[in-house]
Amino acid sequence: MTTPPPDDPAREHPRRRGWAFGTPVVVALCGSLFVVSALDSDGTDLRPGRYTDLASLVQTESDAYQRLQREAAALRDEVDDLTRNVDDRGVQRKRRQAERLESPAGLTEVSGPGVTIVLSDAPIERLDAAFNAGDVDLNLLVVHQQDIQAVMNALWAGGADAMTIQGQRVVSTTGIKCTSSAVTLHGVPYPQPYVIQAIGDPTDLIRAVDADIDISGFREDAADPDLGIGWDLDVEEKIDAPAYEGLLDVIYAKPLPTTA
DSSP, rough: OOOOOOGGGGGGGGGHHHHHHHHHHHHHHHHHHHHHHHHHHHHHHHHHGGSSSSSHHHHHHHHHHHHHHHHHHHHHHHHHHHHHHHOOHHHHHHHHHHHHTTTTTOOOEEEEEEEEEEOOOOOOOHHHHHHHHOOGGGGSSSSOOHHHHHHHHHHHTTTSEEEEEEEOOOOOOOOOOTTTTEEEEEEEOOOEEEEEEEEEEHHHHHHHHHHHHHHHHHHHHEEEETOEEEEEEEEEEEEEEOOOOOOOOOOOOOOOOOOO
């Protein structure tokens, strides 16, 4: 009997034939996993551990929230369109009443002249130096919730017609609070610098800011080069304040019923 040559297919090792069929299957499965991961992530990062700083994480969470906010706004528009087509006098009357309240409630876009104020923390190098040396109170080197609120109150007092913070429309239910090194607005964390824009007569707005005693302390600190916190005020010919697109329901606590 003749011995086949070493490269004869009939002599191919069974395990080698298995790899010939198994490799394409493994590659196909890996490709399927990539597709499933992409669909499940819906544009977000499935590996949050790769973030190297808090600011990046805060910005990513903010972007994700804004994307969901846009989706919710689109659904509300669809509901409004369906309601508008309801052939009922009572419904139409209520809709006209609601439409008259949209502008003062901040639910319509507003444009006009105004001012932009930017508040910023001291540079990270200054914060590190202050932490290591202990030569200054760290609270003097960062923007706080009350600093932003003081600017907002002064601008309202100056006759602002509309206002935004970080591009988000400020309405009567807007709440601001500090969360670690970020400020939370409408439930969304934002890193510094904090950009506040107000639409109104720039002269009146600036006069109100200059006269506000709650802002004067921050501005004095901003003028001290040893601290390094930032204050900038610019007059704008046109500012666009988008309509508020967040939740409209007011949620509040209720006391528990008393028992005898």
